[in-house]
Amino acid sequence: MKIKAEYIWVDGSEPTRKLRSKTRIVSDPDDLPEWGFDGSSTGQAPGNSSDCALRPVRVVPDPIRGEPHLLVLCEVYDANGTVHPTNTRALLRDTAARFADQEPWFGIEQEYTMFRRGRPLGWPENGYPAPQGPFYCGVGADEVFGRKLVEEHLDACLSAGLLIYGINAEVMPGQWEFQIGTGDPLLVADHLLFARYLLYRLGEKHEISITLFPKPVRGDWNGAGAHTNFSTRAMREEGGLAVIHEAIGKLEKRHQLHIENYGHGIEQRLTGLHETCDYRQFKYGASNRGASVRIPLGVTAEGRGYFEDRRPNANVDPYVVTRLMLETCCA
Numbered sequence: 001m002k003i004k005a006e007y008i009w010v011d012g013s014e015p016t017r018k019l020r021s022k023t024r025i026v027s028d029p030d031d032l033p034e035w036g037f038d039g040s041s042t043g044q045a046p047g048n049s050s051d052c053a054l055r056p057v058r059v060v061p062d063p064i065r066g067e068p069h070l071l072v073l074c075e076v077y078d079a080n081g082t083v084h085p086t087n088t089r090a091l092l093r094d095t096a097a098r099f100a101d102q103e104p105w106f107g108i109e110q111e112y113t114m115f116r117r118g119r120p121l122g123w124p125e126n127g128y129p130a131p132q133g134p135f136y137c138g139v140g141a142d143e144v145f146g147r148k149l150v151e152e153h154l155d156a157c158l159s160a161g162l163l164i165y166g167i168n169a170e171v172m173p174g175q176w177e178f179q180i181g182t183g184d185p186l187l188v189a190d191h192l193l194f195a196r197y198l199l200y201r202l203g204e205k206h207e208i209s210i211t212l213f214p215k216p217v218r219g220d221w222n223g224a225g226a227h228t229n230f231s232t233r234a235m236r237e238e239g240g241l242a243v244i245h246e247a248i249g250k251l252e253k254r255h256q257l258h259i260e261n262y263g264h265g266i267e268q269r270l271t272g273l274h275e276t277c278d279y280r281q282f283k284y285g286a287s288n289r290g291a292s293v294r295i296p297l298g299v300t301a302e303g304r305g306y307f308e309d310r311r312p313n314a315n316v317d318p319y320v321v322t323r324l325m326l327e328t329c330c331a
Contacts, residue, residue, distance in 0.1 A: 001027060004069040006062060007035055007054050008197055009076050012043030012086045015264035016212075016315045019197050024072075032056045032072055036079075044076060044086055052084060053077040058190045063159035064201055071160065071197070073190055088319040089189070095323045096185045099330040103233040105306070106188040106322055107181025111170055111224040111314045112199065113216040114146045115209045120174030120217060121145045129173050132221060136171045144169050149206045150176050156198045162191045171222040171274075181229065185326060189318035212315040214269035223269030223276070224314035230325050231306035240304030241295075247329040248284050248293050248307060254328050255282040255292070261320050263313025270311060277310070 008021045020042055024035055039045025039052035054074035062069040076084040083090045096104075114121035122145025123129050138144045150167055157164040157178070166179045178199075180192045196212075203210050215223045234243045251258065259266060259279050270279035275289045284293040284307075286300045292311050299305035312321045 001068060003027065003029055004062070004065055005029075005032060005072050006065075006070065007056070007072045007074050008193070009037075009054055009074045010086065010088070010193070010317075012039075014043065017086065017317065019193065019200065021197065029059070029068065029070060032059065032070075035074075044084060049079070051079040053079060053081070057089070060160040060162065060194055063156040063198070071194060073193060088317055088323070089186070092185060092189065092319040092323040092326075095326050099326050100184075102330050104185060104326060104330065105182045105231050105236075106185050106325075107165070107179060107229040107306075108188060108192050108318060108321075109177055109179045109225075109227040109229070110192060110195065110212075111175060111177045111226065113172070113175045113211050113213070113224055114149070114203070115174070115211055115216075116207065120172070121208060122173045132171050132173070135169060135173045135175075137168050143173070145174050146176065146208065149202060149208055150178075153195075153199050153202050154178070156202060157195050160194060160198065162195055163188065164191075164195060170224075172217065175216075175222070175224060185322035189322050192318045212313075214263060214265045214313040214315060218268075220274075222274045225269065225276075225310065226263075226312045226314050226316045226318075226321070228309045228312050228321050228325065229306050230309065230329065232330065235306060236304055238304060241299065244295060244299070244305070244307050248295075250328050250331075251293060251309070251325075252282045252284075254324075258309075258311060258324055258328070261317075261324060262311050263316040265315070266311070266313050269313060275310075279311070 003026050005024045005026050006021050010017050011020045035054045038050050040047040040050035056072045057075050058073040060071050062071045076087045134143050170177050270276045272278035277283050277292045283291045285291045286295045287297040294308045
């Protein structure tokens with residue numbers, strides 16, 4: 001039996017890294033070999049020493065090609081077997097193991113914007129749509145654009161066994177969100193990359209391009225984030241609200257470090273407007289979507305649960321945001 005195994009990895013593009021993939025034909029799904037690629041074409045090696053290695057780390061069914069074909073997420077290594085500098089997953093792997101006893105859980109809300117022929121999907125060719133407001137979780141052809149692709153993506157994620165737990169139209173027309181979680185940091189970050197890959201691939205079919213840029217349209221329009229929900233066992237247990245407040249205090253002390261690593265263009269999105277807190281400030285509050293960190297109202301009432309870091313951009317590296325939150329909150 002011949003199986004199409006789609007090897008997927010994160011490249012070295014700057015300032016925001018991209019997904020790359022290529023197909024390997026294999027006979028045994030339990031014996032996926034390491035594979036090489038030209039790192040000089042992905043920003044990961046010079047031309048005179050361009051070989052890099054792909055090492056499979058997680059496999060799910062390929063819902064686009066169907067059974068028995070596979071999606072294979074890989075880490076990148078140098079030709080000599082050392083971890084490549086762009087391999088942020090390896091850093092998270094070590095950090096997650098260090099704090100595994102605290103049972104950290106993550107959920108990431110991935111916002112994105114659909115474009116066709118250089119304009120957000122559904123926008124008129126000349127001018128702008130009506131002011132944002134009715135588009136959030138909207139219903140109807142005059143308020144919602146791209147639902148066919150969104151539903152197809154949801155079905156694909158479910159068929160692949162990903163931890164997707166919801167979708168919704170966002171505040172700006174042509175903008176949507178899906179949520180991945182809840183689970184351990186490596187699993188959630190891996191599944192987010194699989195979900196991004198499937199969205200890009202299905203977009204090809206519909207001739208729709210997907211951007212994770214944090215401010216896809218300048219002006220009075222919402223940006224695109226990747227709000228990150230986080231908890232530890234102690235936060236979820238009785239008296240956990242005090243542990244949540246302690247963790248938020250730690251986040252405030254390292255605010256600048258997080259801002260610097262939460263995605264390129266963050267100053268364009270975190271302006272203090274459009275449900276954001278200015279990137280130069282740190283604020284938190286219950287049910288406050290204008291804060292850096294929000295404590296959901298139900299968590300305050302229950303006295304335990306989780307909190308939401310609203311600062312990460314849509315283009316954030318999921319391995320970086322989860323690693324930083326572990327290092328800051330759990331250490």
